Amino acid sequence: MTAKPDTRTRMIEAAxxxxxxxxxxxxxxxxxxxxxxxxxSQFSHYFKTKDGLIHASLEYLSKMxxxxxxxxxxxxxxxxxxEGWFQKYIDYQRAVNFERSxxxxxxxxxxxxxxxxxxxxxxxFLEWARGKLARFFAxxxxxxxxxxxxxxxxxxxxxxxxxxGGMLLTKMKRDSDMFENAAAQANAYIKSxxxxxxxx
Amino acid sequence: MTAKPDTRTRMIEAAxxxxxxxxxxxxxxxxxxxxxxxxxSQFSHYFKTKDGLIHASLEYLSKMxxxxxxxxxxxxxxxxxxEGWFQKYIDYQRAVNFERSxxxxxxxxxxxxxxxxxxxxxxxFLEWARGKLARFFAxxxxxxxxxxxxxxxxxxxxxxxxxxGGMLLTKMKRDSDMFENAAAQANAYIKSxxxxxxxx
DNA sequence: CCATAGTTGTACTAAATAGTACAATGTTTG
DNA sequence: CAAACATTGTACTATTTAGTACAACTATGG
Numbered sequence: 001m002t003a004k005p006d007t008r009t010r011m012i013e014a015a016x017x018x019x020x021x022x023x024x025x026x027x028x029x030x031x032x033x034x035x036x037x038x039x040x041s042q043f044s045h046y047f048k049t050k051d052g053l054i055h056a057s058l059e060y061l062s063k064m065x066x067x068x069x070x071x072x073x074x075x076x077x078x079x080x081x082x083e084g085w086f087q088k089y090i091d092y093q094r095a096v097n098f099e100r101s102x103x104x105x106x107x108x109x110x111x112x113x114x115x116x117x118x119x120x121x122x123x124x125f126l127e128w129a130r131g132k133l134a135r136f137f138a139x140x141x142x143x144x145x146x147x148x149x150x151x152x153x154x155x156x157x158x159x160x161x162x163x164x165g166g167m168l169l170t171k172m173k174r175d176s177d178m179f180e181n182a183a184a185q186a187n188a189y190i191k192s193x194x195x196x197x198x199x200x
Numbered sequence: 201m202t203a204k205p206d207t208r209t210r211m212i213e214a215a216x217x218x219x220x221x222x223x224x225x226x227x228x229x230x231x232x233x234x235x236x237x238x239x240x241s242q243f244s245h246y247f248k249t250k251d252g253l254i255h256a257s258l259e260y261l262s263k264m265x266x267x268x269x270x271x272x273x274x275x276x277x278x279x280x281x282x283e284g285w286f287q288k289y290i291d292y293q294r295a296v297n298f299e300r301s302x303x304x305x306x307x308x309x310x311x312x313x314x315x316x317x318x319x320x321x322x323x324x325f326l327e328w329a330r331g332k333l334a335r336f337f338a339x340x341x342x343x344x345x346x347x348x349x350x351x352x353x354x355x356x357x358x359x360x361x362x363x364x365g366g367m368l369l370t371k372m373k374r375d376s377d378m379f380e381n382a383a384a385q386a387n388a389y390i391k392s393x394x395x396x397x398x399x400x
Numbered sequence: 401c402c403a404t405a406g407t408t409g410t411a412c413t414a415a416a417t418a419g420t421a422c423a424a425t426g427t428t429t430g
Numbered sequence: 431c432a433a434a435c436a437t438t439g440t441a442c443t444a445t446t447t448a449g450t451a452c453a454a455c456t457a458t459g460g
Contacts, residue, residue: 007407022312025225028447040449041408050448101309108372109301109309112222122372130378154381157369158362161382165365169357172308172322178330181354182361189389207437228417240419241438250418 008046008056010036016057020103024054024110051115054107058121061103066128074132079145082136082159082190086183089163093170093179101171105164130156143197150193162186208246208256210236216257220303224254224310251315254307258321261303266328274332279345282336282359282390286383289363293370293379301371305364330356343397350393362386 014036018027029043029050047053064070071092076082093100100106108122133156140146166179214236218227229243229250247253264270271292276282293300300306308322330353337352346352366379 023223023225023310025223026310026312029449030447039409041410041452044449045407048449099313105368105372106309109306109368110223110226112226113299119372119374123374126369126372151381154385157378157381158385161362161365161369161378162358163365164368165361165363168305168309168364168368169326169361172305172319172326174319174323178357178361181351181357185354185358185389189385189392192389192392229419230417239439241422241440244419245437248419 007036007038007042009060011038011043011046011053012056012060015053016061016103019054019057019107019110020100024107029053051118054111054115054118055121058107058118058125062121062125062128065125074129076132076136079140079190079194082133083183083187085133085159086163086166086186089167090170090176090179090183093167093176098170098174098176101167102164105168126160130160132156133159140194145195145197147193147195155190155193158189159186207236207238207242209260211238211243211246211253212256212260215253216261216303219254219257219307219310220300224307229253251318254311254315254318255321258307258318258325262321262325262328265325274329276332276336279340279390279394282333283383283387285333285359286363286366286386289367290370290376290379290383293367293376298370298374298376301367302364305368326360330360332356333359340394345395345397347393347395355390355393358389359386 011032015027015032018031018035029040032053033040033043043053047056061070065072065074068075072088073081073085076085089102104122104125108119108126111119111122130153134153137146137150137152137155141148141150141152146152162182166176166182169178169182170176211232215227215232218231218235229240232253233240233243243253247256261270265272265274268275272288273281273285276285289302304322304325308319308326311319311322333356334353337346337350337355340346341348341350341352362382366376366382369378369382370376
Protein backbone atom coordinates (compact mmCIF):
# COMPACT_ATOMS: atom_id res chain seq x y z
CA MET A 1 0.00 0.00 0.00
CA THR A 2 1.39 3.36 -0.99
CA ALA A 3 0.34 6.96 -0.52
CA LYS A 4 -2.95 7.60 -2.26
CA PRO A 5 -2.73 9.89 -5.26
CA ASP A 6 -4.70 13.02 -5.88
CA THR A 7 -6.91 11.47 -8.52
CA ARG A 8 -8.86 9.36 -6.08
CA THR A 9 -9.60 12.35 -3.86
CA ARG A 10 -10.64 14.47 -6.83
CA MET A 11 -13.12 11.82 -7.84
CA ILE A 12 -14.55 11.52 -4.34
CA GLU A 13 -14.93 15.27 -4.00
CA ALA A 14 -16.65 15.50 -7.35
CA ALA A 15 -18.92 12.59 -6.48
CA UNK A 16 -19.85 14.03 -3.10
CA UNK A 17 -20.62 17.38 -4.67
CA UNK A 18 -22.89 15.83 -7.27
CA UNK A 19 -24.52 13.39 -4.85
CA UNK A 20 -25.24 16.28 -2.54
CA UNK A 21 -26.49 18.56 -5.29
CA UNK A 22 -28.67 16.24 -7.32
CA UNK A 23 -28.85 13.01 -5.38
CA UNK A 24 -27.09 9.70 -5.82
CA UNK A 25 -29.51 8.25 -8.33
CA UNK A 26 -29.52 11.32 -10.52
CA UNK A 27 -25.73 11.28 -10.73
CA UNK A 28 -24.00 9.12 -13.31
CA UNK A 29 -20.44 7.95 -13.10
CA UNK A 30 -19.67 9.75 -16.32
CA UNK A 31 -20.71 13.04 -14.72
CA UNK A 32 -18.31 12.40 -11.88
CA UNK A 33 -15.53 11.63 -14.34
CA UNK A 34 -16.18 14.81 -16.27
CA UNK A 35 -16.25 17.02 -13.18
CA UNK A 36 -13.10 15.48 -11.75
CA UNK A 37 -11.29 15.36 -15.09
CA UNK A 38 -10.56 11.69 -14.79
CA UNK A 39 -11.21 8.57 -16.82
CA UNK A 40 -13.21 5.44 -16.49
CA SER A 41 -10.17 3.28 -15.94
CA GLN A 42 -9.31 5.23 -12.82
CA PHE A 43 -12.81 4.83 -11.55
CA SER A 44 -12.64 1.10 -12.04
CA HIS A 45 -9.23 1.01 -10.47
CA TYR A 46 -10.07 2.94 -7.32
CA PHE A 47 -13.71 2.12 -6.65
CA LYS A 48 -14.71 -0.77 -8.93
CA THR A 49 -18.47 -0.04 -8.71
CA LYS A 50 -20.78 2.88 -8.07
CA ASP A 51 -21.52 1.53 -4.61
CA GLY A 52 -17.78 1.60 -4.02
CA LEU A 53 -17.73 5.29 -4.89
CA ILE A 54 -20.71 5.99 -2.63
CA HIS A 55 -18.92 4.17 0.15
CA ALA A 56 -15.78 6.23 -0.32
CA SER A 57 -17.82 9.42 -0.47
CA LEU A 58 -19.59 8.66 2.81
CA GLU A 59 -16.27 7.79 4.42
CA TYR A 60 -14.82 11.06 3.19
CA LEU A 61 -17.82 13.09 4.36
CA SER A 62 -17.71 11.46 7.76
CA LYS A 63 -14.01 12.18 8.11
CA MET A 64 -14.47 15.81 7.08
CA UNK A 65 -17.25 16.45 9.58
CA UNK A 66 -15.54 14.61 12.42
CA UNK A 67 -12.30 16.45 11.89
CA UNK A 68 -14.14 19.78 11.83
CA UNK A 69 -13.16 20.62 8.25
CA UNK A 70 -16.75 20.90 7.04
CA UNK A 71 -19.15 23.84 7.22
CA UNK A 72 -20.96 22.34 10.19
CA UNK A 73 -19.40 21.95 13.61
CA UNK A 74 -20.08 19.39 16.29
CA UNK A 75 -17.73 21.02 18.75
CA UNK A 76 -20.61 22.11 20.92
CA UNK A 77 -19.53 23.45 24.29
CA UNK A 78 -21.81 26.34 25.19
CA UNK A 79 -25.48 27.24 24.92
CA UNK A 80 -24.51 29.69 22.23
CA UNK A 81 -22.93 26.83 20.28
CA UNK A 82 -26.21 24.97 20.08
CA GLU A 83 -27.95 28.02 18.64
CA GLY A 84 -25.00 28.46 16.33
CA TRP A 85 -25.31 24.83 15.29
CA PHE A 86 -28.70 25.49 13.73
CA GLN A 87 -27.58 28.82 12.33
CA LYS A 88 -24.61 27.33 10.52
CA TYR A 89 -26.90 25.12 8.50
CA ILE A 90 -29.17 28.04 7.69
CA ASP A 91 -26.20 30.14 6.64
CA TYR A 92 -24.85 27.32 4.55
CA GLN A 93 -28.10 26.89 2.69
CA ARG A 94 -28.33 30.59 2.03
CA ALA A 95 -24.82 30.48 0.61
CA VAL A 96 -25.83 27.78 -1.89
CA ASN A 97 -29.06 29.51 -2.91
CA PHE A 98 -31.16 27.03 -0.92
CA GLU A 99 -30.48 24.42 -3.56
CA ARG A 100 -29.07 21.82 -1.22
CA SER A 101 -30.22 19.92 1.81
CA UNK A 102 -28.06 17.94 4.24
CA UNK A 103 -25.66 15.69 2.30
CA UNK A 104 -26.19 12.81 4.68
CA UNK A 105 -29.96 13.11 4.43
CA UNK A 106 -29.87 13.38 0.66
CA UNK A 107 -27.59 10.39 0.21
CA UNK A 108 -29.27 8.39 2.97
CA UNK A 109 -32.70 8.89 1.47
CA UNK A 110 -31.45 7.75 -1.92
CA UNK A 111 -30.15 4.39 -0.73
CA UNK A 112 -32.25 1.37 -1.54
CA UNK A 113 -33.00 -1.86 0.25
CA UNK A 114 -30.25 -3.53 -1.71
CA UNK A 115 -27.58 -1.32 -0.16
CA UNK A 116 -27.63 -2.32 3.53
CA UNK A 117 -23.88 -1.80 3.96
CA UNK A 118 -24.06 1.80 2.81
CA UNK A 119 -27.08 2.43 4.98
CA UNK A 120 -25.15 1.08 7.95
CA UNK A 121 -22.42 3.64 7.27
CA UNK A 122 -25.01 6.42 7.20
CA UNK A 123 -26.45 5.09 10.41
CA UNK A 124 -23.11 5.01 12.19
CA PHE A 125 -22.46 8.60 11.19
CA LEU A 126 -25.91 9.52 12.44
CA GLU A 127 -25.25 7.87 15.79
CA TRP A 128 -21.98 9.75 16.12
CA ALA A 129 -23.66 13.11 15.54
CA ARG A 130 -26.49 12.24 17.87
CA GLY A 131 -23.94 11.25 20.50
CA LYS A 132 -22.14 14.57 20.14
CA LEU A 133 -25.34 16.51 20.77
CA ALA A 134 -26.49 14.20 23.56
CA ARG A 135 -23.16 14.49 25.33
CA PHE A 136 -23.43 18.26 25.32
CA PHE A 137 -26.86 18.19 26.97
CA ALA A 138 -25.73 15.55 29.46
CA UNK A 139 -22.73 17.65 30.45
CA UNK A 140 -24.82 20.77 30.93
CA UNK A 141 -27.22 18.73 33.03
CA UNK A 142 -24.37 17.38 35.15
CA UNK A 143 -23.21 20.97 35.60
CA UNK A 144 -26.64 21.88 36.90
CA UNK A 145 -27.46 24.11 33.94
CA UNK A 146 -30.18 21.86 32.53
CA UNK A 147 -33.34 20.77 34.33
CA UNK A 148 -33.08 17.33 35.88
CA UNK A 149 -36.20 16.06 34.13
CA UNK A 150 -34.73 16.90 30.70
CA UNK A 151 -33.56 13.95 28.62
CA UNK A 152 -30.23 14.60 26.86
CA UNK A 153 -30.68 11.94 24.20
CA UNK A 154 -34.23 12.97 23.42
CA UNK A 155 -33.09 16.58 23.13
CA UNK A 156 -30.35 15.51 20.74
CA UNK A 157 -32.87 13.69 18.55
CA UNK A 158 -35.16 16.69 18.74
CA UNK A 159 -32.41 19.01 17.46
CA UNK A 160 -31.31 16.61 14.79
CA UNK A 161 -34.84 16.09 13.47
CA UNK A 162 -35.39 19.83 13.23
CA UNK A 163 -32.11 20.28 11.41
CA UNK A 164 -32.88 17.52 8.90
CA GLY A 165 -36.47 18.59 8.37
CA GLY A 166 -35.54 22.23 8.26
CA MET A 167 -32.91 21.71 5.60
CA LEU A 168 -35.22 19.57 3.53
CA LEU A 169 -38.01 22.13 3.71
CA THR A 170 -35.58 24.90 2.83
CA LYS A 171 -34.42 23.05 -0.25
CA MET A 172 -37.97 22.30 -1.36
CA LYS A 173 -39.19 25.86 -0.78
CA ARG A 174 -35.97 27.56 -1.85
CA ASP A 175 -36.47 29.66 1.26
CA SER A 176 -35.20 29.16 4.80
CA ASP A 177 -38.09 30.83 6.59
CA MET A 178 -39.62 27.61 7.84
CA PHE A 179 -36.25 26.34 9.08
CA GLU A 180 -35.59 29.65 10.81
CA ASN A 181 -38.96 29.54 12.55
CA ALA A 182 -38.46 25.94 13.59
CA ALA A 183 -34.98 26.63 14.93
CA ALA A 184 -36.24 29.62 16.87
CA GLN A 185 -38.92 27.49 18.51
CA ALA A 186 -36.37 24.80 19.30
CA ASN A 187 -34.10 27.36 20.89
CA ALA A 188 -37.00 28.72 22.95
CA TYR A 189 -37.81 25.23 24.19
CA ILE A 190 -34.19 24.53 25.10
CA LYS A 191 -33.97 27.84 26.91
CA SER A 192 -37.07 26.92 28.91
CA UNK A 193 -35.26 23.82 30.16
CA UNK A 194 -32.20 25.71 31.28
CA UNK A 195 -31.59 26.38 34.94
CA UNK A 196 -30.06 29.62 36.11
CA UNK A 197 -26.80 28.93 37.85
CA UNK A 198 -26.41 31.01 41.07
CA UNK A 199 -22.95 32.45 40.47
CA UNK A 200 -20.54 32.35 37.58
CA MET B 201 -63.14 15.52 -22.69
CA THR B 202 -64.61 12.32 -21.33
CA ALA B 203 -64.54 10.48 -18.02
CA LYS B 204 -61.01 9.37 -17.17
CA PRO B 205 -60.50 5.63 -17.41
CA ASP B 206 -59.04 3.37 -14.78
CA THR B 207 -55.75 2.90 -16.57
CA ARG B 208 -54.53 6.39 -15.90
CA THR B 209 -55.25 6.08 -12.18
CA ARG B 210 -53.55 2.70 -11.99
CA MET B 211 -50.44 4.20 -13.53
CA ILE B 212 -50.47 7.15 -11.15
CA GLU B 213 -50.91 4.94 -8.11
CA ALA B 214 -48.09 2.67 -9.23
CA ALA B 215 -45.86 5.66 -9.92
CA UNK B 216 -46.60 7.26 -6.58
CA UNK B 217 -45.88 4.01 -4.80
CA UNK B 218 -42.54 3.58 -6.54
CA UNK B 219 -41.58 7.25 -6.25
CA UNK B 220 -42.32 7.08 -2.55
CA UNK B 221 -40.52 3.79 -2.03
CA UNK B 222 -37.36 4.29 -4.04
CA UNK B 223 -37.38 7.89 -5.15
CA UNK B 224 -38.22 9.51 -8.46
CA UNK B 225 -34.81 9.11 -10.02
CA UNK B 226 -34.50 5.45 -9.09
CA UNK B 227 -37.84 4.69 -10.71
CA UNK B 228 -38.01 3.99 -14.43
CA UNK B 229 -41.11 4.31 -16.52
CA UNK B 230 -40.88 0.65 -17.40
CA UNK B 231 -41.15 -0.24 -13.72
CA UNK B 232 -44.30 1.83 -13.45
CA UNK B 233 -45.73 0.10 -16.51
CA UNK B 234 -44.96 -3.32 -15.12
CA UNK B 235 -46.47 -2.61 -11.70
CA UNK B 236 -49.60 -1.07 -13.17
CA UNK B 237 -49.93 -3.70 -15.92
CA UNK B 238 -50.06 -1.11 -18.65
CA UNK B 239 -48.16 -0.36 -21.82
CA UNK B 240 -45.93 2.35 -23.10
CA SER B 241 -48.50 3.69 -25.49
CA GLN B 242 -50.83 4.46 -22.58
CA PHE B 243 -48.05 6.23 -20.79
CA SER B 244 -47.38 8.37 -23.83
CA HIS B 245 -51.05 8.97 -24.29
CA TYR B 246 -51.83 10.09 -20.73
CA PHE B 247 -48.63 11.72 -19.54
CA LYS B 248 -46.36 12.20 -22.54
CA THR B 249 -43.15 12.50 -20.44
CA LYS B 250 -41.83 11.40 -17.09
CA ASP B 251 -42.29 14.92 -15.76
CA GLY B 252 -45.90 14.64 -16.81
CA LEU B 253 -46.25 11.52 -14.71
CA ILE B 254 -44.57 13.18 -11.74
CA HIS B 255 -46.94 16.10 -12.11
CA ALA B 256 -49.97 13.81 -12.13
CA SER B 257 -48.62 11.92 -9.13
CA LEU B 258 -48.16 15.09 -7.11
CA GLU B 259 -51.63 16.25 -8.07
CA TYR B 260 -53.07 12.90 -7.02
CA LEU B 261 -51.15 12.89 -3.72
CA SER B 262 -52.28 16.41 -2.96
CA LYS B 263 -55.90 15.52 -3.67
CA MET B 264 -55.72 12.41 -1.49
CA UNK B 265 -54.30 14.25 1.49
CA UNK B 266 -56.61 17.24 1.17
CA UNK B 267 -59.68 15.03 0.93
CA UNK B 268 -58.58 13.05 3.99
CA UNK B 269 -58.21 9.76 2.12
CA UNK B 270 -54.55 9.34 3.02
CA UNK B 271 -52.98 7.89 6.16
CA UNK B 272 -52.21 11.34 7.48
CA UNK B 273 -54.88 13.79 8.60
CA UNK B 274 -54.86 17.54 8.59
CA UNK B 275 -58.24 17.78 10.28
CA UNK B 276 -56.66 19.12 13.44
CA UNK B 277 -59.20 20.42 15.94
CA UNK B 278 -58.00 19.53 19.41
CA UNK B 279 -54.72 19.37 21.30
CA UNK B 280 -54.98 15.60 21.14
CA UNK B 281 -55.15 15.87 17.35
CA UNK B 282 -51.78 17.55 17.18
CA GLU B 283 -50.17 14.76 19.20
CA GLY B 284 -52.02 12.31 17.03
CA TRP B 285 -50.72 14.07 13.94
CA PHE B 286 -47.14 13.10 14.81
CA GLN B 287 -48.20 9.65 15.96
CA LYS B 288 -49.92 8.84 12.69
CA TYR B 289 -46.67 9.30 10.80
CA ILE B 290 -44.81 7.14 13.31
CA ASP B 291 -47.47 4.44 13.07
CA TYR B 292 -47.39 4.61 9.29
CA GLN B 293 -43.65 4.14 9.18
CA ARG B 294 -43.83 1.21 11.55
CA ALA B 295 -46.44 -0.36 9.27
CA VAL B 296 -44.08 -0.14 6.28
CA ASN B 297 -41.06 -1.45 8.17
CA PHE B 298 -39.50 2.00 8.37
CA GLU B 299 -38.62 1.76 4.70
CA ARG B 300 -40.36 4.96 3.65
CA SER B 301 -40.17 8.62 4.51
CA UNK B 302 -42.71 11.32 3.66
CA UNK B 303 -43.73 11.02 0.00
CA UNK B 304 -43.67 14.77 -0.49
CA UNK B 305 -40.21 15.04 1.04
CA UNK B 306 -38.88 12.15 -0.98
CA UNK B 307 -40.23 13.45 -4.27
CA UNK B 308 -39.43 17.07 -3.44
CA UNK B 309 -35.83 16.25 -2.63
CA UNK B 310 -35.44 14.37 -5.90
CA UNK B 311 -36.48 17.28 -8.11
CA UNK B 312 -33.74 19.11 -9.95
CA UNK B 313 -33.19 22.69 -10.92
CA UNK B 314 -34.61 21.92 -14.34
CA UNK B 315 -38.03 21.10 -12.88
CA UNK B 316 -39.25 24.41 -11.44
CA UNK B 317 -42.89 23.71 -12.26
CA UNK B 318 -42.92 20.49 -10.28
CA UNK B 319 -41.13 22.14 -7.39
CA UNK B 320 -43.81 24.84 -7.37
CA UNK B 321 -46.46 22.17 -6.99
CA UNK B 322 -44.57 20.68 -4.06
CA UNK B 323 -44.29 24.12 -2.58
CA UNK B 324 -47.99 24.87 -2.91
CA PHE B 325 -48.81 21.62 -1.18
CA LEU B 326 -46.34 22.49 1.55
CA GLU B 327 -47.96 25.88 2.06
CA TRP B 328 -51.36 24.28 2.31
CA ALA B 329 -50.22 21.89 5.05
CA ARG B 330 -48.43 24.66 6.88
CA GLY B 331 -51.57 26.75 6.71
CA LYS B 332 -53.65 23.93 8.17
CA LEU B 333 -51.34 23.64 11.16
CA ALA B 334 -50.98 27.39 11.59
CA ARG B 335 -54.73 27.86 11.53
CA PHE B 336 -55.14 25.36 14.32
CA PHE B 337 -52.67 27.19 16.55
CA ALA B 338 -54.21 30.55 15.68
CA UNK B 339 -57.67 29.30 16.57
CA UNK B 340 -56.50 27.91 19.92
CA UNK B 341 -54.81 31.21 20.60
CA UNK B 342 -57.97 33.11 19.75
CA UNK B 343 -59.84 30.81 22.12
CA UNK B 344 -57.42 31.72 24.88
CA UNK B 345 -55.90 28.26 25.06
CA UNK B 346 -52.50 29.24 23.71
CA UNK B 347 -50.16 31.82 25.20
CA UNK B 348 -50.37 35.23 23.55
CA UNK B 349 -46.65 35.37 22.85
CA UNK B 350 -46.79 32.10 20.88
CA UNK B 351 -46.50 32.41 17.10
CA UNK B 352 -48.95 30.14 15.25
CA UNK B 353 -47.03 30.11 11.97
CA UNK B 354 -43.70 29.47 13.63
CA UNK B 355 -45.24 26.63 15.60
CA UNK B 356 -46.61 25.16 12.39
CA UNK B 357 -43.16 25.27 10.79
CA UNK B 358 -41.69 23.77 13.93
CA UNK B 359 -44.10 20.82 13.79
CA UNK B 360 -43.63 20.32 10.08
CA UNK B 361 -39.84 20.36 10.31
CA UNK B 362 -39.90 17.76 13.07
CA UNK B 363 -42.23 15.58 11.06
CA UNK B 364 -40.08 15.78 7.93
CA GLY B 365 -36.81 15.31 9.78
CA GLY B 366 -38.26 12.59 11.97
CA MET B 367 -39.52 10.58 9.02
CA LEU B 368 -36.24 10.96 7.18
CA LEU B 369 -34.23 9.85 10.20
CA THR B 370 -36.58 6.93 10.72
CA LYS B 371 -36.10 5.75 7.18
CA MET B 372 -32.33 6.10 7.37
CA LYS B 373 -32.07 4.31 10.72
CA ARG B 374 -34.88 1.83 10.07
CA ASP B 375 -36.00 2.72 13.58
CA SER B 376 -38.44 5.37 14.76
CA ASP B 377 -36.81 6.03 18.14
CA MET B 378 -35.35 9.37 17.13
CA PHE B 379 -38.65 10.52 15.64
CA GLU B 380 -40.52 9.42 18.76
CA ASN B 381 -38.12 11.33 20.99
CA ALA B 382 -38.34 14.42 18.83
CA ALA B 383 -42.14 14.30 18.75
CA ALA B 384 -42.28 13.90 22.52
CA GLN B 385 -40.11 16.98 22.98
CA ALA B 386 -42.25 18.90 20.52
CA ASN B 387 -45.38 17.92 22.40
CA ALA B 388 -43.79 18.98 25.68
CA TYR B 389 -42.93 22.37 24.23
CA ILE B 390 -46.41 22.85 22.84
CA LYS B 391 -47.92 21.86 26.19
CA SER B 392 -45.75 24.46 27.89
CA UNK B 393 -47.32 27.14 25.71
CA UNK B 394 -50.85 26.13 26.52
CA UNK B 395 -52.95 28.18 28.88
CA UNK B 396 -55.35 26.55 31.32
CA UNK B 397 -58.88 27.66 30.56
CA UNK B 398 -60.88 28.51 33.74
CA UNK B 399 -64.03 26.47 33.14
CA UNK B 400 -65.04 23.91 30.52
C1' DC C 401 19.18 -1.02 -15.59
C1' DC C 402 15.18 -3.72 -15.11
C1' DA C 403 11.38 -5.80 -12.65
C1' DT C 404 7.40 -4.69 -10.40
C1' DA C 405 3.59 -2.27 -8.87
C1' DG C 406 0.76 1.60 -9.49
C1' DT C 407 -1.59 4.45 -12.79
C1' DT C 408 -3.92 6.01 -16.97
C1' DG C 409 -5.99 6.19 -22.03
C1' DT C 410 -8.85 4.14 -25.51
C1' DA C 411 -12.12 1.16 -26.99
C1' DC C 412 -15.71 -1.74 -26.17
C1' DT C 413 -20.23 -4.33 -24.56
C1' DA C 414 -24.64 -5.35 -22.82
C1' DA C 415 -28.35 -3.59 -20.68
C1' DA C 416 -31.56 -0.02 -19.47
C1' DT C 417 -33.59 4.25 -20.46
C1' DA C 418 -36.98 7.81 -22.32
C1' DG C 419 -39.54 8.61 -25.89
C1' DT C 420 -41.75 7.75 -30.85
C1' DA C 421 -44.44 5.65 -34.79
C1' DC C 422 -48.29 3.68 -36.21
C1' DA C 423 -51.72 0.49 -36.82
C1' DA C 424 -55.54 -1.62 -34.54
C1' DT C 425 -58.86 -1.70 -31.51
C1' DG C 426 -62.76 -0.10 -28.78
C1' DT C 427 -66.58 3.39 -27.53
C1' DT C 428 -69.54 6.99 -27.90
C1' DT C 429 -72.92 9.77 -30.27
C1' DG C 430 -75.22 12.18 -34.32
C1' DC D 431 -74.87 2.62 -38.81
C1' DA D 432 -70.90 5.55 -39.24
C1' DA D 433 -67.90 9.23 -38.10
C1' DA D 434 -65.16 10.83 -34.55
C1' DC D 435 -62.54 10.12 -30.83
C1' DA D 436 -60.42 7.58 -27.05
C1' DT D 437 -57.64 3.74 -25.98
C1' DT D 438 -54.27 0.08 -26.56
C1' DG D 439 -50.53 -3.35 -28.58
C1' DT D 440 -46.28 -3.99 -30.92
C1' DA D 441 -42.23 -2.57 -32.64
C1' DC D 442 -38.73 0.55 -32.94
C1' DT D 443 -34.76 4.22 -32.10
C1' DA D 444 -31.26 6.94 -30.11
C1' DT D 445 -28.99 7.76 -25.93
C1' DT D 446 -27.23 6.85 -21.55
C1' DT D 447 -25.73 3.81 -18.26
C1' DA D 448 -22.55 0.69 -15.53
C1' DG D 449 -18.97 -1.95 -16.03
C1' DT D 450 -14.94 -4.54 -18.68
C1' DA D 451 -10.67 -5.46 -21.48
C1' DC D 452 -6.32 -4.42 -22.32
C1' DA D 453 -2.43 -2.04 -23.66
C1' DA D 454 0.62 1.69 -22.43
C1' DC D 455 2.68 4.59 -19.45
C1' DT D 456 5.14 6.10 -15.02
C1' DA D 457 7.61 5.75 -10.92
C1' DT D 458 10.44 3.39 -7.87
C1' DG D 459 13.35 0.20 -5.57
C1' DG D 460 16.84 -3.61 -5.90
